[in-house]
Amino acid sequence: MSVWARIAGWAALIFGLLYFFVPLGGLFEFSLRARRGVYSFDAYARVLADPQFQATFTYSVVMALVTIAIGILIVVPTAFWVRLKMPWARPYVEFLTLLPLVIPAIVIVFGYIRLYNTSSWLPLTGSTLGTNILLAFGYTILALPYMYRAVDTGLRTIDVATLTEAAQSLGAGWATILGRIILPNVIAAVLSGAFLTFAIVIGEFTLAALLDRPAFGPYLQRIGANKAYEPFALSVIAFAITWGCLALIQLVSRFQKTAPAKA
Amino acid sequence: MTFLSLSHIQKSFGQVQVVSDFNMEIEKGEFVSFLGPSGCGKTTVLRMIAGFETPSGGTITVAGKDQSGLKPNQRNIGMVFQAYALFPNMNVFDNVAFGLKVAGRSKPEIEARVKEMLGLIKLEHLAERFPYQLSGGQQQRVALARALAPKPQVLLLDEPLSALDAKIRVSLREEIRMIQQQLGITTVFVTHDQEEALSISDRIVVMNAGAADQIGAPAEIYNRPATRFVASFVGTLNLIEAKVIDPVANRISIGDQGVTLREPLGPVKAGDTVSLALRPEAGSIAEGAKGDTALAGEVVSSNFLGSVVRTRMRVGASVISFDMFNSPGLRPPAVGETVTLRFTASDLLIIRD
Structure with a gap:
């Protein structure tokens, strides 16, 4: 590699890092200016002490956990079955799981409202529980591309067919195979998908706002419209949560008790 | 007395007939090898016995009981695979105990049986190891112990030695034969290696194009090949x-x-x-x-x-x-x-x- 190519490479890297970190640095710096003349964490203290913050954040965390549970229950058996019995269907399933990336959340939520409103055959929006269920399923759809890919990649690292047959020959039924063989062997991949789902749900605005649920995303928007420093502190907190999730993905992938996947 | 009976077994995948009119009677405690080149249908027959494939025709009976309609997990047939197929998330003890746990055996019974099985394969000291910490030969021995632990009616071995190096293959095949004789378990062994089949079998089935060309004792197969295929496939001739x-x-x-x-x-x-x-x-x-x-x-x-x-x-x-x-x-x-x-x-x- 020539000297100029090396310099160009470093220049591109430095530009990229500045492009990414300078606004973040600015954001963080501004979030510390709540007290006149000195840097302080006053904005963070006010945000964290706000009962609204606690309520909306707790609500979103609970919704994220429910979404993860639904995602695992839907995606793991589906990806397992497609790999085991219907490999021909894989491209179609992949296409389906990619749809939430191209269909805007607002279209999905309007579809839900139209389908499940109080005058429909399944009036989910007519009750708090029903709307919460609808929101959890909506989140599951939004997280589907990430969850499916993570699980499918995990399944690729194990010999699904032979492990299944080995378990069957030892008397195991489908529930035992999924719960005690397949899931524990793709747990790192499932957790990766789970953390991505968590990050998506915590910051999601459209579904929660249009279904009128007290989630963290709409709270972020509301604070942003009315306060000066708190929205910036909240943004930094949201970034920290996302990065924390990414760090956890890296961490759990090291827990797998298997040899490195073969090519 | 016939223990495992395969009567007029056929198997087609679409238009391709993989097994055509396969008949075989296996005695209790017998060690039978299916020998043949790749694609001759030997593994397909084995998988039909295990229940992983459904025959297009014919019947399979074990101890007089028709196996059609029984799922693989209802047959009580143990199987050892070429790729070991140990559960990566479980250590050696838990792998061997898996079938017993699924059958709902008590904890003391499981512990005693797993210990007995690990003793049989001489790997008691590796009970806490995970599969990725074992050599190929050790993994296959654990797979054998796991298959034997729930006391299956029939043991199926699908090219269990193919992935191992030459020296381990010889020692492990002798160990398999010794354990089989010790337990008196009816065993079907699939291989494309004639030396393996000749050295450990009571009887050999030489398979060609989905059918049995010859069934006989190793010496009979070697000394009196019935067809040109058997003559050319078994030994140098x-x-x-x-x-x-x-x-x-x-x-x-x-x-x-x-x-x-x-x-x-x-x-x-x-x-x-x-x-x-x-x-x-x-x-x-x-x-x-x-x-x-x-x-x-x-x-x-x-x-x-x-x-x-x-x-x-x-x-x-x-x-x-x-x-x-x-x-x-x-x-x-x-x-x-x-x-x-x-x-x-x-x-x-x-x-x-």
């Missing part, structure tokens, strides 16, 4: 084209040399061509070698193979190989030299297609 001179007197000619066969020639007429088979170890060129039949030929090549020297000689249009045991004083014949190979006429087998 000279296939010699001969011309019938006198069908009544069983007289044939190889090149211009006459030979009288012991085996009746059957419905052929003078001038017909017949195929004969002769094992390389059946004849000798040594001075004073025994044998009622002799063929003279010119040496084409001589190869040192370690324990034997294999020499090829031309007799008419055929090239015949024969082996001489290696010894310090052995002088292999030179290329171009004329030698006389002596053997017993009964060693010349007529190959019927």
Whole structure:
């Protein structure tokens, strides 16, 4: 590699890092200016002490956990079955799981409202529980591309067919195979998908706002419209949560008790 | 008494018939090997016994019970796979205990049985290890213990030694045979390695194009191959084209040399061509070698193979190989030299297609 190519490479890297970190640095710096003349964490203290913050954040965390549970229950058996019995269907399933990336959340939520409103055959929006269920399923759809890919990649690292047959020959039924063989062997991949789902749900605005649920995303928007420093502190907190999730993905992938996947 | 019976088994995948009219009766405690090249249908038959494939026709019974309609997990048939298939998330103990836990056995019973099985494969000291911490041979022994732990009616071994290196293969196949005899479990072993099949089986099924070409004891398969395929697949064999001179007197000619066969020639007429088979170890060129039949030929090549020297000689249009045991004083014949190979006429087998 020539000297100029090396310099160009470093220049591109430095530009990229500045492009990414300078606004973040600015954001963080501004979030510390709540007290006149000195840097302080006053904005963070006010945000964290706000009962609204606690309520909306707790609500979103609970919704994220429910979404993860639904995602695992839907995606793991589906990806397992497609790999085991219907490999021909894989491209179609992949296409389906990619749809939430191209269909805007607002279209999905309007579809839900139209389908499940109080005058429909399944009036989910007519009750708090029903709307919460609808929101959890909506989140599951939004997280589907990430969850499916993570699980499918995990399944690729194990010999699904032979492990299944080995378990069957030892008397195991489908529930035992999924719960005690397949899931524990793709747990790192499932957790990766789970953390991505968590990050998506915590910051999601459209579904929660249009279904009128007290989630963290709409709270972020509301604070942003009315306060000066708190929205910036909240943004930094949201970034920290996302990065924390990414760090956890890296961490759990090291827990797998298997040899490195073969090519 | 027949324990495992395969009656008129057929299997097709779409238009392709993989197994056609396969019949076999296996005694309790017998060790039977399915031997054949890739794609001959041996693994498909094994998978039908296990319940992983549904036969297109025919019935499989174990201890008199029809297996059709039973799922793989309802058959109580243990299986060992080529790829080991140990559960990566479980240690050796839990792998072996899996079948017992699924069957709902009590904890003390599980512990005792797992200990017994690990003792059988001599790996008690590795009970806490995970599969990725074991060698291939150790993994396959654990897989064997796991399959045997729930006391299956039948044990199926699907090329269990194929992924191992040569030395481990020999020791493990002897261990498998020893354990099988110790437990007296009915076992079906699939392999494409003739040496493996010949060395550990009570009976061998040589499979070709989805059907059994010959079923017999190893010595019978080796010494009296029933078809051209069996003759060519099992062991090294000279296939010699001969011309019938006198069908009544069983007289044939190889090149211009006459030979009288012991085996009746059957419905052929003078001038017909017949195929004969002769094992390389059946004849000798040594001075004073025994044998009622002799063929003279010119040496084409001589190869040192370690324990034997294999020499090829031309007799008419055929090239015949024969082996001489290696010894310090052995002088292999030179290329171009004329030698006389002596053997017993009964060693010349007529190959019927």
